[in-house]
Amino acid sequence: MLMHTTATQRTRARPQSFPVRTHAPIQGLFAGCPELPGVRFTYSRDEEIYGEGEPAEFVYKMVSGVIRTHKLLSDGRRQVGAFHFPGDLFGCERGGAHRLTAEAVTDAAVVVYRRRSCEALAARDAAVACRLWALAARDLDRAEEHLLLLGRKTAVERVAAFLLQMAARSPAGGSIELPMTRRDIADYLGLTIETVSRAFSQLQSAGALHRSGARRVQVRDPAALREMAEQELS
Amino acid sequence: MLMHTTATQRTRARPQSFPVRTHAPIQGLFAGCPELPGVRFTYSRDEEIYGEGEPAEFVYKMVSGVIRTHKLLSDGRRQVGAFHFPGDLFGCERGGAHRLTAEAVTDAAVVVYRRRSCEALAARDAAVACRLWALAARDLDRAEEHLLLLGRKTAVERVAAFLLQMAARSPAGGSIELPMTRRDIADYLGLTIETVSRAFSQLQSAGALHRSGARRVQVRDPAALREMAEQELS
DNA sequence: CGGGTGATTGAGCCCGCTCAACTCTCGTGG
């Protein structure tokens, strides 16, 4: 049974009322949606943004940094559902309550919008509603790919697939700066930190990548990495 | 490495053109959406409804029976993403291509709608778009719960959670008729058929359930079952 | 330099997989 002894209880200092504004730019929820006023807000590393089960008062758009979402079992086992990067929308729930906890992986800046305003806008503007539908569909797509990884892939395949995901969201050139710890990666991939570490080592000795510091990875052989990731093909 | 020796290649006899109509009721896509014409269509057990990667020409609403959706790896490993029951909408993709394969678990009847018509309707009716958004969000919710199960739960926990899901979709009374095989259950839960079978046996000797025939399960002690499912609690 | 956190590596174990035998059910045909 997997247990996290380092069950860091995060500080909960989140907006019960509308958050104090640090800057106050008026930004659209997404391109072509200029109407909704948003407020910039920042979080420091490991700070909780919202908790599972809390009423979903706000919708969040990443400006900078990285955040993770997760679910917990009562004994501390954790499953990270997703990492979100600048430009991503998250916390956009139907049904009033957040279904995962969101925390900052690094110091992060977001723009927050009132969920009610967002839904009201969608209710009278079909284009906005379609856009939100498309965003949910994209998240669903990612989740279904993740199901295959968690249900059926080996440790090395999971780590290879993860690195390809990160490479796709990185500046390009094959050099990846991982913003998250091994624990975050392990909890995302359904493994332990030791197994993740061993998989990195295996991929390195197979010549697929080179590590320069624990967080910096050079992809040497993308084709080999894709092969090891066992991408689906039906 | 898990391999399916029984990689039953399903017959592919699916509508390239609009399917032959068996009956022709005009039904709404969902309650309060009367405009879209749908056509009833039936599939027999194990028949493919659509394949992963195929253009998504239609959207499907379950009338009777049960269907499953899945992804495959190149070596035959399979992950079942979901089972769909009467009333469920499925195959409703954004982006033009189906992301999983859909097959009939039992003989099944559906009503199909043209995806383009459905999207066109959403584009001019915000209420419809919001409804479709809500449906995608519900699917996402289920998928995220499934991630936790696949990433972090033990075999017995997975099977207990699965039975609770099935019980929730069954007529009530604690008696469940499972429409799918052990292989389907195993591929849904990221396990093997043998492990699923052993988990059933364990739950039975723990007094949580009673089996009368492989497909018929009586839930004896729902509380114990919920306990064994280790439902999340953060 | 020391303390602390995160990452790597090693040794051994265990849960779930593999392989195999057997049972059960059901449909088919003599």
Next chain:
DNA sequence: CCACGAGAGTTGAGCGGGCTCAATCACCCG
């Protein structure tokens, strides 16, 4: 009616991939 066969499910024995526990290393900040 039973015999037979085929597919689905159960159970057992043994193995192995990933987990546990532990030691060591790397790095950062004081």
